[in-house]
Amino acid sequence: MSRKTEREFKVHSYVQYMRDKYDPYRKWLEGENLPVIGGEFVQDVRTLELAPWDRRGGSGAYLVFSDQHVADAYVCEIPAAGSLKPQRQLYEEIVVVASGRGATTLWWDADGPRHTFEWQRGSLFAIPLNCWHEHFNVSGDEPARFVALTSAPVAWELYRDHDFIFNTDHAFRDRFDANVQDLFSQPGKYLTNYYGGILDTNLVSDLREVKLVPREKRGAGTRNMYIHLVGSTMFAHISEFPVGTYKKAHRHGPGAHIYTLDSTGYTMMWKEGEKPKRYDWSEGSVISPPAGYWHQHYNTGHEPAKFVALHASIAVSGGDSEGLEQIDFSEEDSALREMYIRECEKNGVPVQIANSSSGHS
Ligand SMILES: [Fe+2]
Known part of the structure; x- marks a missing residue:
C-alpha cells in the first residue's frame, strides 16, 4: 500500500x-x-x-x-x-x-x-x-x-x-419520557432523507429483520441502515454484503466496535504503511479498528455477511460528509484481492467481485 x-x-x-x-x-x-x-x-x-x-x-x-x-x-x-x-x-x-x-x-x-x-x-x-x-x-x-x-x-x-x-439523582426526561405508554412496543420510524437510511427507535427486537437500503458506495451489493436509540448520541449501523464480495477498505476515528451476526469471513486491518493483519470472524466476533487504521471486511461464507457496528460518535471521523475515507477497488493492493479469491475457492464460494475493480462510488 x-x-x-x-x-x-x-x-x-x-x-x-x-x-x-x-x-x-x-x-x-x-x-x-x-x-x-x-x-x-x-x-x-x-x-x-x-x-x-x-x-x-x-x-x-x-x-x-x-x-x-x-x-x-x-x-x-x-x-x-x-x-x-x-x-x-x-x-x-x-x-x-x-x-x-x-x-x-x-x-x-x-x-x-x-x-x-x-x-x-x-x-x-x-x-x-x-x-x-x-x-x-x-x-x-x-x-x-x-x-x-x-x-x-x-x-x-x-x-x-x-x-x-x-449516584446522581437526575432524570433526562427529554431522552426517555417514562409517562409515554407503550414506548417499547411502538414500531420505529425509517427516515430516508439522512444517510440513505436511519431507523429511529427504542428497541430492535431482531437486528436480522431490520430493513436495509443500498449502500453501493461501500462495495457492490452492500446494504445498510443506521439506528438511533432513545435519544442516545451513541448509535449503531447494520451492514450486509453479498456472498463472494467484500467491502472497500476505509478508516475513521475511534469508537467503532463491530459485532458479527451472520456468515464467516475475515477482516484485514493495517496502519498506513504497515503490513495488513488478518482477523477471522463468525457470529459472536467483535472487532474494533484502532483510530486511523485501514480495515476491509471480506465475506467467505455461503450467506450474506451481516454485522452491527456500535459507534461512540462520528464527531471525530474524517473523510467526506459521511465520515468516509476509503480505498477504491481500483487502488487496492492486488495481493489482497488474490488472497480473497483463493479463500473463496477453498470454501467453494463463487467470487462475484472480480469485475468490480473500477469501484461503485
Ligand atoms: Fe469502519
Whole structure:
C-alpha cells in the first residue's frame, strides 16, 4: 500500500499528562476485578471466559481495545433465571444480545412508571442516560449473554467521581419520557432523507429483520441502515454484503466496535504503511479498528455477511460528509484481492467481485 499518510492518530502529550496524573478510568477498571481484554478482536463473545462480577451480579469481562479512548465495551452473562443488580450511570450504553432471552426494566423514580421490554439473540437496545435499569434472564435453564458499548471512559475523564457517575439523582426526561405508554412496543420510524437510511427507535427486537437500503458506495451489493436509540448520541449501523464480495477498505476515528451476526469471513486491518493483519470472524466476533487504521471486511461464507457496528460518535471521523475515507477497488493492493479469491475457492464460494475493480462510488 503506497498511499500517502494523510493523517495520524497519536496520544497528545497533554492527554498523556492527564493520564499520568489522574487516570480515573483505569483506576476504576482495576477495582472492577474483571478480565480486561485488550488488542482489537475477540473471536466469540458467547464463549469468552468471564469472571464473577461483584458490583453488578452475573459475570463479565471488559473489552478495552487499542486506541479507542472514547468508548469501552463489556461482555456480561446473566445466569439462568437470574438478574443483575439495578444500576444507573452518567454515561451512555448500547447493548447487543449475543445469546439467550431476557428482559430489561427501566425507570426514573422508585414510585414512578416502569417500562419492561423483552430481548433475545440479535436484539439491540440502549440504556437511556442515567436511567435506572435492571436486566433479567427469563429462561430457567439457559444463561443469557450480551455485549455492550459504553462511553464510560469519557465520563471518567470528565468527572473522576464514582458517586457522581453512579449516584446522581437526575432524570433526562427529554431522552426517555417514562409517562409515554407503550414506548417499547411502538414500531420505529425509517427516515430516508439522512444517510440513505436511519431507523429511529427504542428497541430492535431482531437486528436480522431490520430493513436495509443500498449502500453501493461501500462495495457492490452492500446494504445498510443506521439506528438511533432513545435519544442516545451513541448509535449503531447494520451492514450486509453479498456472498463472494467484500467491502472497500476505509478508516475513521475511534469508537467503532463491530459485532458479527451472520456468515464467516475475515477482516484485514493495517496502519498506513504497515503490513495488513488478518482477523477471522463468525457470529459472536467483535472487532474494533484502532483510530486511523485501514480495515476491509471480506465475506467467505455461503450467506450474506451481516454485522452491527456500535459507534461512540462520528464527531471525530474524517473523510467526506459521511465520515468516509476509503480505498477504491481500483487502488487496492492486488495481493489482497488474490488472497480473497483463493479463500473463496477453498470454501467453494463463487467470487462475484472480480469485475468490480473500477469501484461503485
Ligand atoms: Fe469502519
